[in-house]
Structures are given as C-alpha cells and as structure tokens.
Amino acid sequence: MTLSARKDTEGAEGGRSVRHEPAELLPAVEDLRDAVAHWGVPGRTAVVMTMGALHEGHATLIRAARERVGAKGFVVVTVFVNPLQFGAGEDLDRYPRTLDADLALAFEAGASAVFAPSVDEVYPGGEPQVRITAGPMGERLEGASRPGHFDGMLTVVAKLLHLTTPDLAFFGQKDAQQLALIRRMVRDLNFPVEIVGVETVRETDGLALSSRNRYLSAGERRTALSLSRALFAGRERLAAQEALRARAVSLPGAQGRAENRAEALSRLGEARAAADAHAVAQAAEGGAAGAVRAAARAVLDEAAKADPPLTLDYLALVDPADFTEVADGHEGEAVLAVAARVGSTRLIDNIPLTFGATK
Template identity: 40%
Template sequence: MQTAHTVSQVREVVRGWHREGLSVGFVPTMGNLHSGHISLVREAMARCDKVVVSIFVNPTQFGPNEDFDRYPRTLDADAAQLVDAGAALLFAPSVEEIYPLGQNQTWVDVEGLGDYLCGANREGHFRGVTTVVSKLFNIVQPDVAVFGEKDFQQLAILRRMSEELLFPVKIVGAPTSREDDGLAKSSRNGFLDESERKLAPLIYANLQKLRSDIEQGARDFRNLEQRYTERLNTAGFQVDYLTIANASSLAPAAKNDTDLVVAVAAKLGKTRLIDNVSLAVVDNP
C-alpha cells in the first residue's frame, strides 16, 4: 500500500491507474478504523481494481461544542489495518492540504435533506460533509465511492449532491456493521464506559421493536416516536431525535408513505450515537 499526504501525490498515482484502464474505488473516513470501515473497503475492492482510503478528521463538520479535539487519531494502527485489507493507497492529508486558503468561502450545501434528523440540531454539519467530500472527489477522481448506511442521512445527501453536481461517481451504500449484541459499529463507541456500553444495544433493540409495530399495522407515527423516545430516555439515554421519516425526503412520514426510515440520535453520557432501520410498508391501511 502506498501512502500519500498531498493532493499532487494522489493525483499522480490515480492518473497512472486510469491510464492503465483500471477502475478506482474510494472510501473516505475520519480514521480510528474498525471492522465496519474495513467492510466498506472490501465492498469497494469487490467493485474496483484499486481502492483509495482517505483518513481526514474534517474540522468543518464539527460544531463548536462537539468532539473534534478528542476525536481519536490512530493513523499507524489504521494504516496496518488497510494493508491487511488490501487497500492500494492511503491518503492522509493535513488540514492545510484540504483547506489551503484557510477558512473556506466556497461551500457545497444540499438544501432540504439537511433540514431534518441530524441536520436540525447540527447547523453547518452537512455543509462541512458535502464540501469536504466534493473536494475529495475532485482529488481522487474515483469511479465508485462507498459509504455506510448507518449514516443514512449523510448517504442520502451525498447521493443527491453527486447527482446534481454531475460527479462521475457511483455512490454505493453498504449495510451497517454491528457488534454481536446489535450495536452499530462506530469509532465513538470507544468513548462509552463499561455501564454505558451495556446499555447502548437498547437503541437497536428499540428500533427493531418499532419497525415491528409498523409492520404489524401501527400508523400513528408521532405517537410511536413519542413512546419509543420515552422508553430510551427512561433507560438512561438523552434522545436528540427519534423520527419515522420518508426515506426519500427525510421529512416526517405521513400515514400513506410506504418507504420509511426510522432514525435515532441519542446521547449516552457524553457520547452521541446514531442508528436507523429501513422498511417498506406493503399494505398501508
């Protein structure tokens, strides 16, 4: 595996692959890799000849009271995992390399989809995500980019961005990787203490129960949201949102919507966890 720290190094390597007629897959990450990230790399490898993985903790997607400074930086351990996984190129730039003029004056902002779920209470978060991913797409020039479905809203926004800005990149969503007890794998899980880690799987367990309620005919979505929010809060979480949404618009679902996503964000101690489940309502009463 090659390692590059500059834009020019990445472009030189990728140009060589393209001249050889090789397809290029891309997995953007913020590092502190776990097996969920590696599953994205393997998905990209199954689709492409060469795979680039970026590790960049992007400051513009963190709010003023969020965990940018304490976000784990584990580049050497991450690189070892990527070598084992078979990645061809690691791109690990500095902040100055990605934002060479300092504070950006040019932003990529997808309107509408970012107004709900995480976007409702994290002003500027998705603008930071879409801006940095558009920069990375311009740098890497991939044929395929793979993102995890755990970040459902992010995936939907990046798909819309890519379509509307005519990026020649196929966006692939990979299923959420989970621990044996159902907890969605996340770098932030490492912030949980022992008691919090035991509670954390209740998020997915309640999402499954809520999905089952809908599949069995429950259609008062606002009541379901309130009931399951109260369950999680009583269990020790601080729920930011628990929403039954239209899977396309991400707006709160109406009774006649058929493609749904149930999404949740909740704090456990100081750690913010997110998860979701999707379902298609076949027989809407």
C-alpha cells in the same frame, strides 16, 4: 511508503501488462494525483472516505470497494478529520486519531493506498469561502441538531471526489442522511461517479459500529443498546402490522370499514388480533407508521429511566428521498432513525423499512 518506492511487476494477461501495486500512504495532494494517474488504469477506481479510527464497518466498505473494482482496480481510502463538519462544543479535538492502526486495517481489507492529508493540505488557504450548501434536507434531523454539519461534509466530499476521480464511492448506510445528501449532490451537480451504499455493520449485541463507541463506559454501553433495540422493535411491529393487514384485507367482508375487519379477525379467534383489535384496524387502513413510531418510542422511554439515562435527540420515520416525516398511510421505502446521548457521547442509528410489502 512514497510513490517513488513503488515497483511495477509485469505479467501476461491477454497480451497486456498487468500491474500489481503495493499499498502505500499518501500524505499530499500531489502524491494522490500521481498515484491515481499511475495506477487508476487498467482497472476501475473506488474511494472510501473516512475520518479515521477505522473499525470493521470501514473494513466492510473497503472490501466491498475491492470486490467491485477487482484485483486490477485502485481503491483509495481517505483518512481526514474534517474541521468543517464540527460545530461549537463538538468533539473535534477529542476525535480519535489512530493512523498506524488505520493503515494496517485499510491495507488488510484491500486498499491500494491511504490518502491521509493534513488540514493545511486540504484547505491550503484556510477555511474555504465557497462551500456546498446542503439545502432543506440538510436542515432536518442531524442538520437541525448540528447546524452547518452537512455543508461541511458535502464540501469535503466534493473536494475529495475531484481529487480522487473515482468511478465509485462507498458510504455506510449507518449515516443514512449523509448518504442521501451525497447522492443528491452527485445527481444535482452531475458528478461522474456511482455512489454505493453499504449496509450497517453491527456488533454481536446489535450496537452499530462507530468510532465513538470507544468513549462509552460499560454502563453507558448497556444504555446505548436501546438505540438498536428501539429500531428493531419498530421493525418487528411493522412486520406484525403488515401480517395483520394482509390477513384483514383477505377476510370476507374486507371491503367494509376497518373496525369490521378487526371484529372479523377477533371472531376467528386469533389471539393477537383479539388482544389488539385497534392495531388490526390500523393495519387494515395502512396506518402502520404510527405503530412503528410508538413501538420504538416505548423502548427509548424506558432507556431514559436507566442509570445512566439515555437523552433522546430525535426519533424519526422519514422518506429516504428527502428525510421528511412519513404519514400514517405511507407506502413504500422509509428510514427509522434515532439520535441520542449517553453520557457525553452522541450516537446515531437507523434501519430501512418497507411499508405495504404484503400488497
């Protein structure tokens, strides 16, 4: 559907014309600019950036965007497999292209338009000579595993923000480091847009939705479940540590050494504390970070022995502001993140955690 095929429908609301736009495919930058200029008012404009192969996680982002901008707002979904994000030996050619299915899902979820340009349309002069540099945060974790990935990602995100001129841009929490870098770029470079993070969508067995899940065989998928299980084990361990910490600091004599507090809990006959007095001492001192890492690592170590095995890339417990590892006494927000390969498929996942919540 092209822009010329659009028809306005008029309605009365407060003495103003109300325009209801049909959904459409926009293959060219000129089409996108015309659509944004024509339909971006009177409502707000939102963008959801994707590389296609859309699934329920993307649909959740689109629905969140539609809810924020309202019925009169303009929601554009971009579908573009960005070559700048793929390094040597990565799956650029293998990455799934499913435009017809993507259009159906996007429009059903509430998109006003889908911008699906070619590589030549986005980079008409070939690969851009001037790019956004992700800086130190972009060299950690995913950046260390995929050099240059975040520079390419930020470059295309910056370009698409300029082209779509949105009030809001929606990204999934599943790509937590990407989300943090986009927020930093927007803040550092004064982009006039609000970045909205949306919670990770999971399948019923806990596996985070990803376009790459379709590559997994049945056996590989069973092994891949260890990523989310490791994260959940870390979260459960933190909950136990925080509960022990709250109990420890409330006991008589809690101003003494951590070992004294552990002994006090054991004397109370609490089975869990008696079985793990060291954990009580650690919790009382606020050293839950190490316990969280250990709980997650135990699950991943078992998965490494599976058939097929999981090959761990990294397990990290990081500060969401800069993605540096948190110390054992960390208080406040953190992200527990994991990346691994199962067969030839590389998967990532993460969950947000809060340390010191019982204070």
